[in-house]
Amino acid sequence: MNKKLKILLLILAAIFIVIQIIPFRKPSNKPVFGNDLMEASAIPQDIASLLKNTCYDCHSQHARFPWYAHVAPVSWLVARDVNVGREHLDFDKWGSLTKKEKLKFLDEISEEVDSENMPMKIYTIMHGDARISRAQRDMIVQWAEKMAEQVFEE
Amino acid sequence: MKKMNWSLIVLLPAMALTLILTSAFDNQRKSSNPEEKFVIPEGITTIMDKSCFGCHNAESSNDKAKEKLLIDKLTELSKAKLVAKLDGIAETVGKNEMPPEKFLAKYPDKALTKEEAKQLLDWAKAASEELMK
Numbered sequence: 001m002n003k004k005l006k007i008l009l010l011i012l013a014a015i016f017i018v019i020q021i022i023p024f025r026k027p028s029n030k031p032v033f034g035n036d037l038m039e040a041s042a043i044p045q046d047i048a049s050l051l052k053n054t055c056y057d058c059h060s061q062h063a064r065f066p067w068y069a070h071v072a073p074v075s076w077l078v079a080r081d082v083n084v085g086r087e088h089l090d091f092d093k094w095g096s097l098t099k100k101e102k103l104k105f106l107d108e109i110s111e112e113v114d115s116e117n118m119p120m121k122i123y124t125i126m127h128g129d130a131r132i133s134r135a136q137r138d139m140i141v142q143w144a145e146k147m148a149e150q151v152f153e154e
Numbered sequence: 155m156k157k158m159n160w161s162l163i164v165l166l167p168a169m170a171l172t173l174i175l176t177s178a179f180d181n182q183r184k185s186s187n188p189e190e191k192f193v194i195p196e197g198i199t200t201i202m203d204k205s206c207f208g209c210h211n212a213e214s215s216n217d218k219a220k221e222k223l224l225i226d227k228l229t230e231l232s233k234a235k236l237v238a239k240l241d242g243i244a245e246t247v248g249k250n251e252m253p254p255e256k257f258l259a260k261y262p263d264k265a266l267t268k269e270e271a272k273q274l275l276d277w278a279k280a281a282s283e284e285l286m287k
Contacts, residue, residue, distance in 0.1 A: 100241055100286065107238030115221040145235070152234035 019072040026075070027082040031061040035095035047143045051091070054119045054130040058085030061092040066126075081123070102151045110144040113137050192229050192236060192285075198277050201270045205253050208264070233285050240282035247275050 034040060038048055057063045058081050069078040089108055097105060112118040114137060124131045132140075194202075202210075202225055209219035211226050223239055231239065246252040247266070258265050266274065 100237060100282065103234055103238040104241050107235060107242070111221050115217075117221075145232070148234035148238070149232065152232075152237070 016072075022072065024076055024079055025083060026079055027063065027086070029061045029063055031092055032095075035092050036060065036062065037091045037094040040095040041147075044143070047140065050132065050136055050140060053127075054132055056091060057127070057130075058082050058123070059089050059091055060086075061090070077122075081120070099151060099154065103148055106144045106148040106151070110141040113140045113144075192231075192281075194228065195277065198274065201266070201274055205264050205266050205270070209253075209257075237282050237285050240278045240285070244275055244278040244282070247271055247278070 037043060037051075043051070052062075063082060065078070068074050089105060094102070094105070116137070119127075119130045119132070206223075207225050208214070209216040210223045212220070212224050214220050223242065228236065228239060250271070253264055253266070
């Protein structure tokens with residue numbers, strides 16, 4: 001093998017090993033039982049599985065972390081997306097939200113899903129089950145609006 | 155045969171009249187109920203026309219602004235949605251996030267004055283509370 005290429009590969013390998021020990025805010029799951037939307041409210045089965053597959057990895061305390069989510073630099077990206085995602089909207093906070101906050105929460109869901117801002121493209125590349133059709137988007141939007149009416153009437 | 159024709163002549167207009175009258179009363183009842191329609195006060199419309207409407211309208215070319223809020227469609231929303239939108243207005247205005255800085259750099263005269271921001275915030279909060287009653 002070409003000597004220069006060998007050195008380059010060695011340097012890259014060294015960088016890869018060194019970046020594994022750089023500390024960062026690693027997200028962990030801290031669910032409070034009964035607080036999650038699925039536990040606190042009756043959600044139709046098809047909607048529940050849609051939300052779990054497309055939203056819960058970043059917007060809940062029930063995130064599934066694949067092996068590569070623990071390897072830098074991907075782990076940094078995952079950590080950032082999950083931390084920011086939970087700040088914006090966390091399905092595990094549902095039970096502790098006020099009525100108004102719930103309405104905002106549901107409005108946010110229909111907006112982001114309808115406009116196809118969510119789920120993020122970078123996420124669906126690696127998660128085939130999060131790639132949803134227009135019809136599935138409409139299902140989520142319709143559910144969110146119905147749920148909002150229900151919350152409003154409560 | 156003749157008798158029937160005569161009764162029809164009387165009955166039909168009478169039925170028509172009843173229909174017209176009941177629907178008229180119905181309309182009156184609806185329009186006299188102040189809770190039925192969401193109205194934006196004039197002072198608030200003036201502020202929003204200046205600082206918000208340019209992007210937040212159905213014909214806007216700013217897609218993100220359109221997704222978030224359509225001021226000209228507010229009155230068509232369900233109460234549940236309206237509460238969410240009003241809270242959104244209160245939040246963004248309260249945090250001084252809207253109008254965006256980049257936009258204001260170009261159009262400084264579109265900025266909300268402190269007084270306008272307060273009026274908008276107070277209105278959004280009060281209107282959402284009113285809907286939640």
